[in-house]
Amino acid sequence: MEFKISKELLEKLEFLIQENKEQEVLELLQEVHFADIAEVMGEMESHEAIYIFNALDSEKTAEILLELDEEVRVKILRSLSAKEIAEEIDELSTDDAADIIAELPQSRKEEVISELEDVEHAKDIVELLRYDEDSAGGLMGKELVKVNENWNVLTCVKEMRAQAENVTRVHSIYVVDDDNRLKGRLSLKDLLTTSTKTPIRDIYIPKVDSVKVDAENVEVARIMQKYDLEAIPVIDELGRLVGRITIDDIVDVIKEEADKDYQLAAGISQDVEADDSILELTKARLPWLVLALFGGFISVRVLGLYEPAMNIHPELFFFTPLIAAMAGNVGVQSSAIIVQGLANDALSGSLFSRLLKELSLSLLNGTILAILLIIGSYFLLNIDIKTGVIVSLALLSVIIMASLIGTFIPIVLDKYGIDPALATGPFITTSNDIMGIIIFFSIAKAFLGF
Amino acid sequence: MEFKISKELLEKLEFLIQENKEQEVLELLQEVHFADIAEVMGEMESHEAIYIFNALDSEKTAEILLELDEEVRVKILRSLSAKEIAEEIDELSTDDAADIIAELPQSRKEEVISELEDVEHAKDIVELLRYDEDSAGGLMGKELVKVNENWNVLTCVKEMRAQAENVTRVHSIYVVDDDNRLKGRLSLKDLLTTSTKTPIRDIYIPKVDSVKVDAENVEVARIMQKYDLEAIPVIDELGRLVGRITIDDIVDVIKEEADKDYQLAAGISQDVEADDSILELTKARLPWLVLALFGGFISVRVLGLYEPAMNIHPELFFFTPLIAAMAGNVGVQSSAIIVQGLANDALSGSLFSRLLKELSLSLLNGTILAILLIIGSYFLLNIDIKTGVIVSLALLSVIIMASLIGTFIPIVLDKYGIDPALATGPFITTSNDIMGIIIFFSIAKAFLGF
Structure with a gap:
């Protein structure tokens, strides 16, 4: 039923375009859905995509314009005159037309609008352009x-x-x-x-x-x-x-909303796709990594403070990455559930009752993990029971702290109108890493007295 | 325009139910949309929710059944006879009816179906129950x-x-x-x-x-x-x-798909909501934490191997959490972009070209971060330039490794028909943590020769 782009089709098209066999290109694409033609065009060189676009008739091209990746669309639009763009726009519904025009540079916008044939249509589009693109006005169409x-x-x-x-x-x-x-x-x-x-x-x-x-x-x-x-x-x-x-x-x-939250949870701060340029991907990824790096500096400092303990209890430093990782993981879990609850408007009860629930949950999870840690460090890591118990106690405390922070921060951000999804990912991992290390060493110091 | 549950409304309803004033309950809810009544019922005690359900007429209750949280719906359905359930089902479209019946225990299913009045409707529902719920047959309705x-x-x-x-x-x-x-x-x-x-x-x-x-x-x-x-x-x-x-x-x-991927990225392995029970939340969260704990054991072991370096280069141990955190963050970023690309079917090119792109990207990001690390560790952490450079070199290697693994694993999982989203979250963080620590100390050892 569904169309799949084949290498053969692409190669055949490329060959036909090179030979300038327009009629055969059209025949090859005749039965193909416009969404699929847009996909094919996305896989080709710009001049080939433009060739196909110009060969097709305007009923199909208008729909193809809508389906193209923005990057390809920009190139196609650049190759067209204002009048040609207006002809495409005339084929589109008002909301789609407004979306395309909104992407044009200001001067071209006005040119294109003045070339629109259908005056009513043009008036509707101009009205729609007034609204913020993230509002109901920006989403709506006038056709009803x-x-x-x-x-x-x-x-x-x-x-x-x-x-x-x-x-x-x-x-x-x-x-x-x-x-x-x-x-x-x-x-x-x-x-x-x-x-x-x-x-x-x-x-x-x-x-x-x-x-x-x-x-x-x-x-x-x-x-x-x-x-x-x-x-x-x-x-x-x-x-x-x-x-x-x-x-x-x-x-x-x-x-889009779901993708955005997912990306924020993964430490990607802008709407990017795997096929975007390296520069765009860097812009989306580097800021969080820099944040994490500076968070890392703090953890280096904190660990430096405990250098005197190194000779007596080197094993504490072996456990540090484990403690930090657990703090990060627990924090991300807690905040993700809250962020999703907020997004779906499915969060009932007060902040206090939320925190209380999270406290019970982390006590349960934390105790199980602490027991596993004692057993594991005795049998697998040859750590004596006393140290194992102290590390476990620290782990339990860190888990409780991490899950409370993970619950608290997104709720508070949301209250102040900030996107709670910002609190997930590297932000919560990094801050919980640091907190985790501090708590871990404080507890160890209290019990071991170094 | 939109309805918001108020504390006053809930209290008023609870009072009226206690006083058994059915008529007044109905008046209060008369203008309320069934989706909102379902929400109100979700906030109440079971017996109160059942009271409201019984008070309303069947045209509304059938729709409410659909909108209720599964947990509340199970309780309501338990309080009804097979004949009463059949009356609700008769009001629903075939796909919704099949969904509700599918949730019933086997023996009740048959009872309810035999009580259905409309034979055509019943036949359609029985047909729909045959299909897997995740298939087109499980989604479709017979009304057309x-x-x-x-x-x-x-x-x-x-x-x-x-x-x-x-x-x-x-x-x-x-x-x-x-x-x-x-x-x-x-x-x-x-x-x-x-x-x-x-x-x-x-x-x-x-x-x-x-x-x-x-x-x-x-x-x-x-x-x-x-x-x-x-x-x-x-x-x-x-x-x-x-x-x-x-x-x-x-x-x-x-x-649902987006929520699932988001939860997997956050280390939550089952479809849960903030309002689910502590036991269910534990079942969804604990497995990943146990995995991370065992990953942590490995990192403890690895660090133990480098204990001899502690006296000469204690600062390496201060940097370990930073290196591990960066490896985790980079890995999650890389895998998230791939997972999303796979989910949206927007991944073009071969695995090799993907890895090549990721390599360039991580070289760019890694170099910037490595330079920041040299500067930061010299000015902020009082680390000498030589150690700073070695740590930076290790950071760059770890970032490259982490981003390649983050790209490679989801693509390979997808090829073998395994949900690539599994590769995000704690799984990639944990394995990259360990790999990061190993690479970090190997490079440090090669240059510092301890």
Whole structure:
């Protein structure tokens, strides 16, 4: 069923392009879905991708533009005139069109907009460009089917036929009053099953979920997921219907949010992909490593303070990486669960009850691990029981500390409006490493008295 | 717009339940969305949740059942008779109904199915229960609108009205032949804009994406995302239309997959939430910590081998946690990018070219960090230049090693059909810790000759 890029296809295309056999290129790609053509283009040299783009007709190219990696899209757009871009844009729905135009440099933006043929379309796009890209306004499209509460089903169906010409997928039929204020919705089912003479006012469903135009995109995603919506109308401050958001746009938001949290947990601070340039990957990765390095400096200092213990208890220094690693691992686990709970809005109870729960959890986990440590260090590492017990006690304390910090920090960050996912990954590992080492040596010193 | 659970509401409900004022409970919840009622019930004692459930009418309760946390749902279902459960199930769409029945103990399953009123519905549910829950068959529902290619638009609309009675949302109209084999689709737009006498054969779109009933759910998610589909028909081995999957079910798949990868990266091996019991959280967290502990034992052993160096170069032992932490962090970064690339099917090029890129990247990052280390250790830690340079050289080697391992392992795991996300988190941190320490001391020994 699904298309897979083959080496043969790529080589054949490259050959045909080199020989300038446009007709054969088109034949080869005729049955291929535009999302797949975009993928193929991403695998080729720029001039080859541009060749394919120019060979295809504009119905397909507009959709391909949307699916291309941004990097390739920029190159293609650069090779086109403002008028040519405008022709592509004219084929796209308002939200997609606005997304593409938003990527253009300022001067080109205006050129392209002035070249748009459909004035209504252009007006809609300009309106959409006003909104923040991470808000409901930035996600919504203007294509929707709406009817006036004062019409009857017959007028309504007639009007809808006209409106539907501009709408690829009819999700919901929104009902508005004379001032364009959202009143409710008609289901498609109602449309299929009600007699044509019924007045709309009598049959519409007055309860309809909606979001404000300035709502955050993650908030919209949460609402649509929670209430299982496929589309949601967007209203302005006066309750007027200004657009609609469909679930496919929300899928992207959910995916991006999840990817971002995952990357932060792994110490990657920007949205990058494996195929990005080395420079971009470095920008995303180096800052956290530098942070970890400076954290490491602190741990070197702290260990230096305990140098006198080296002669009497060298084994403490052998255990340090183990203690630090456990502190880091426990901290990441605790914070990840909290970050995910916050992201899914599934965190109930007070901060205090959270910490209490984490305390019990870490007592349980910590005790099991401490016992394993005593047994393991006696039998596997030939460490005497006394030292083993002291190290275990330190391990238990460190685990408790790490899990409380891991729970506390993301909740507090979230309270102050900072992305709690920042607290995961290298940040929590590094700070817990240091804390772990300090606690470990303090406890050892207290018991061994060096 | 959105509902937030308030302490006042909970307290009021608890009071009303205690006083057995059912009517007032109902009034309080009348305007509340079922997803929100489910949330409220999740915050209450079992007997209170059961009280609310019994007070509401079955149209609402069926939807609430779906939205409840599994834990609460199990308790509610236990309090109901097989006949009562069957009444709830009768209200649900086939895919949701099958999901709920699948959660019941075997004997109850059969009881409930035998109590179902609608025989067609029951047959559909029994069919769905046959499929693996992670396959297309496990995701799909039986509710769809299909028409025969031999009909005309008028017959079609009539038949559709009848079918639409059982379908809440009409996504697509599928066209089949006399043997129920999927031929194509009719868009809703076509329905609204075509004259009623046209034969279906002339107007349907013969190209329609579909998935096989045994396709994996993540594969279905990828296809629907890639091709921007809101619904996809499911066919059996003979090409017969057996169901459809809608994008809202896919949203859950995407979310779950992302959550799972995130948790694995954080060293949590099972799908848990912050609100799960301490025992369940321990089961998800302890295994990775035990792994890390045993990894720690190895590092203790390795360090013990270098004990003779302690008197001459104690500073090496101060640097060990820093080196281990950097190895861990770099490894997690590298593997996370690969895991995400694999999950999004966005990894191009061979393993060799990947490793080559990672090598350049780690050379760049590693050199910057090594220089920072020389400067930092001289000015901040009073370490002499010679030792600083040796430690930096070791750091650079460790970073290169860690990033190559981080790239290599997930790609190889994926090749052998093992979830590459397993390679992130504590697994990569622990193995890189150990490797880092070994490389660090080997290099130090080679240069310092202790």
